[in-house]
Amino acid sequence: MPLNELAGKKAPEEILVNIEELIDSYYSKKPDLSKQENLVSFGTSGHRGSSFKGSFNEDHILAITQAVAEYRKERVKKALFIGMDTHALSTSAHKTALEVLAANEVSVYYTLKYTPTPVISNAILTHEGTDGIVVTPSHNPPEDGGFKYNSSNGGPADETATSWIENRANEILKNGLKDVKRLPYEEALRSKYLTEYDFVTPYVEGLKEVIDMQAIKASGISMGADALGGSGMDYYNAIKKFYGLNMTVFNDTPDFTFSFMHCDKDGKIRMDCSSPYAMAGLIGLKDRFDIAFGNDTDFDRHGIVTKSKGLLNPNHYLAVAIDYLAKHRDFKGFGVGKTLVSSSMIDRVCADNDIQVYETPVGFKWFVRPMIEKKIFFGGEESAGASFLRRDKDVWSTDKDGIIMSLLSAEILAKTGIDPGQYYENLTKKFGTPVYARIDAPADFEQKKILKNLSPSDIKTTVLAGEKIEKILTSADNGAKIGGLKVVSKNGWFAIRPSGTEDVYKIYAESFIDESHLKEIQKEAQEIVNSLF
Structure with a gap:
């Protein structure tokens, strides 16, 4: 992907997102459910999309939150912590989620202030038996929104949980949201199920247990x-x-x-x-x-x-x-x-x-x-x-x-x-000094699907940058599929995988020799991708 002329420059006014239109689209635009990209999809860290594209709208959050409420009903008996980041869509989605959670009689600890993802994880771990929601698309552009579920172990929910939530949310969407329980926002805030919580104090005061704060101060x-x-x-x-x-x-x-x-x-x-x-x-x-x-x-x-x-x-x-x-x-x-x-x-x-x-x-x-x-x-x-x-x-x-x-x-x-x-x-x-780089390139839904389901047989060559290929991996040490492929030689490797959060694929590569060797690895990896498309 060539370097854009704006790279590293202050964002010009003409590329700033229209926040009023973004929020309006969240409430007014209905997703086209005949399009796969408009359905709920949990990638490496939750569902992400944009209200402009019909992939992150009120309907999605109603369906996902209802699915989460149903999923945890027999599995989590204690409260749920919820936080949001500073993306514009996060505030709207946070309100929608509270309306659904209160209607489903889920006990929720919340704040109307912004809350980092690790703070929600830390809160779950210090309150045994709880779980959490974080409304965030992470580092994505301002027009994006995101929604992820953290289980009772404090971390991102595993594939068993996210698959269940994803499938149920899409079922709710396709049934016209008739299974969604919801209260008006002000009524939800007054309900006995929502409790305002101070996330800041326990996290900040607890930092001394993980970092030597006294040494930093001294x-x-x-x-x-x-x-x-x-x-x-x-x-x-x-x-x-x-x-x-x-x-x-x-x-x-x-x-x-x-x-x-x-x-x-x-x-x-x-x-x-x-x-x-x-x-x-x-x-x-x-x-x-x-x-x-x-x-x-x-x-x-x-x-x-x-x-x-x-x-x-x-x-x-x-x-x-x-x-x-x-x-x-x-x-x-x-x-x-x-x-x-x-x-x-x-x-x-x-x-x-x-x-x-x-x-x-x-x-x-x-x-x-x-x-x-x-x-x-x-x-x-x-x-x-x-x-x-x-x-x-x-x-x-x-x-x-x-x-x-x-x-x-x-x-x-x-x-x-x-x-x-x-x-x-x-x-x-x-x-020594290994040379490492990552290349991102555009990929549509079908191309990402191809890359996610690669097998060793898709690699027709036996040589990588002049060296014999020693391993072709589609699974990691723990046996889990990597959602892509990794090719390893004596002094270098590359991996190809589609992004779970953006419309791009990624080529990771490293050389144990030098920069020119890395370039050759990247070139051959790109040729493999091109042949697949």
Whole structure:
């Protein structure tokens, strides 16, 4: 995908979404149920779409919430926590969900303020037997909406749950919503089933159990925290005040158009804290702070900006975090979870620390059970999402937590005297420098379906970039299908998979030799995709 001329530039006024039309479409537009893309579909992290496209409208949220209420009726006896991010459609969908939950007599803890995804996970874990809903499309553009269900283990619901909810929601849609129970919004708020809840205080005060907040404060390091207009803006301000940190918080005022953002590589506004284009604003301020960080809209991802290296590649920071935690926490005997498209540097770091690696398909849900069962102390995705255990080895969040990953970067600097960029450079001196890249390209529904169902027999060649192909994988270590395919040679690999959240496919590739070898791997991977289409 070629670089757009707007990449890294402040979003021009002409590309800002019309919020009034977006909200109007949410309520007035009816999805065309003859189109597959307008049905409910839970990808790697819930249902996402846009009201403009007829894929995220009031009908969808009525159906999904009713399905969730029915699913949990015999399975979850306690309350449900619900939160939302700062996308415009999130506020409307949050209201719709409350109307349906109250009518179904579901006990709900809610707030009308914005709530990060990891905060909902943490609340579930500290209230045994509860579950949750997060209304968010994560880092997607401002015109998108999203809705996901977290089960009683605090993490994204597994495929058994999401398939049931998806199928039931589509059944409700096709039956004209006649099975939906609903109260008027004001009546729902007055009902005995909805209770306002303070999510901020317990999460902020609990951070000292997972991060050495005292060390950060004592060091006096200066921190830049870019909320990117997201749901954690109040949390960063509360953390700064509660722990007395030398922290400057940016973009902490809601703006449904996200007009303050710099455009991503494709010229779209996307709150992707792992993108150097979207993060251009904070990167430009890097020399003002000892360490800086930003988060996507629901704060489940992190972007670490250092004086030494600027915005760190997510894979680099995952390797740093794992090595640091292995050496500064008592996690002996615990393993590490990584997705099969994450860098091999993680494998080298883990081998050096005598840590077993559990490789999984993409999706944080695969790390939930191993974390709870104390098999792993850390789970991370190449897309800048990760979480880890408390210092006492108990679970903190079984969903991605961009806040603790950001604060960990400050702890690393405070305790070691070097920033994560310098830390990674030290790792490369010890383990070598793998070259890694990801390519995104447009794909329609049918093309994504082809890529999701690839088999080893679809690969006709036996050589990758001049080396014999050693493995062709369609399943991960845990036996789960990866929803794509991975090809491995002695000194390189690539993986192809469709996005579960956007109309693109992704080619991940890594070389253990050099940049030119990586380019050859990418070229051959692209040729394979072209032959499939």
